[in-house]
Amino acid sequence: MFRKMMVCTDLTPASFSLIACAAQLQQIGTKDIVLLHVVESVAASAGTLLSSEAEGAFRRQKELLEEHGINVAAEVLHGVPASVLDAAAEKHDVRGIVIGSHSKAVIALATLGSVSAALLARTLRPLLLYRVDAAERVGGGGGDEGCGSLFRHILFPTDFSDASERGLDYLGKIALEQHGAAITLLHVLPSDEDAEDGRTEEDAQYLLEAKKRRLERLGASEVGIELVRGEAADEVINRGKAGLYSLVVMGCQGKGALKRVMVGSTAEQVTRRIEVPVLLVPGEHHVE
Structure with missing residues (x-):
């Protein structure tokens, strides 16, 4: 399911922490990565797509991934970032996309927020959003410091909807490949006990316990509720x-x-505000 992934880099020093996290995908079965940098058309019109410094960074990032035993195909493209990324994902038939979430420029002249939001509105593939700015605060810049262990402890919020079940399918695949991962299942009931919820605490506890048993059967070392x-x-x-x-x-x-991540939804708020990586699993995506 994670065998072939696409990683989008802006080639800044901070993006090396994104590469360090992407390298950990080999722990859950990733064998091939398409490493992609996009330059907007207006920037590309000057002639060369990359400066010598950027070329060096791109080459080093490719080498870092290869050092983890991953086969890497590196490409520099130009155009409208979200469109180019989505087309490249389709062309290479990747299983998911990894992109940094940064308060500054993300991919040559485009803000990361606009690129990631536009990509969310287009792609049918799982999207791993990595907060590069949070990594900078933790590690002081690029490198491994801000990444940590990506699969150390995974939080899975669920409202028991069909969409949540699709996320659980992917979590199950991670548990199957990464037996040492600890997982916490979270369900949030309304603050007002009298609110129209349609589900009692007993119902929710029963459903969470069922999901816990499923993950434990797949090999998760520790599953909390x-x-x-x-x-x-x-x-x-x-x-x-x-x-x-x-x-x-x-x-x-x-x-x-446009409905997959609705403005004001839990997923939309989490992707904008949380400081740890988020794997978003959209609807209508086949799990292999």
Whole structure:
């Protein structure tokens, strides 16, 4: 399922922490990576796509991935970033996309927020968002320091919807490949006990226990359960800030491109505000 992935880099010093995290994908079965840098058309019109310094960074990032036993195909393309990335993912038939989430420029002249949002609205593939700016604060720049162990402790928020179940399918694949990963299943009930929820605490506990047993059968070393009351997005984000978790896996609602991550939804708020990597699994995607 994660055998072939695409990694998008902006070639800044901070992007080396993204590469360090991407290298850890080999722990869950990644054999091939398409390493991609996109230059917008207006920047490419000057002639050469990359400066000598950028070429050196691109070559070094390719080598870093290869040092982990991954086969790497590196490409520099130009055009509208989200369109180019989506087309490249389709061309190479990758299983997922890794992209940095940065408050500054993400891919030559384009802000990361706009690129990642546009890509979310287009792609049907799982998207791993990595907060490069958070890594800078932790590690002081590029390198491995801000990455840590990507699969050390995974948080899986679920509302028991079909979208959440798709996220659980991917989490199961991670548990199957990475037996040492600890996992916490989180369900957030409304703050108001009288709110129209349609599900009791007993119901939610039963469903969480069933998911726990499924993950344990797949080889997860430790599966915990949290059943709390509050606002779902806030509960997830606060747990990310606490430093307890290394990765959040979430399913995205809806079938249409623009519906998968709706403005104001839990997934949308989490992707914008959380400080740990997030694996978003969109609807209508086949799990192999």
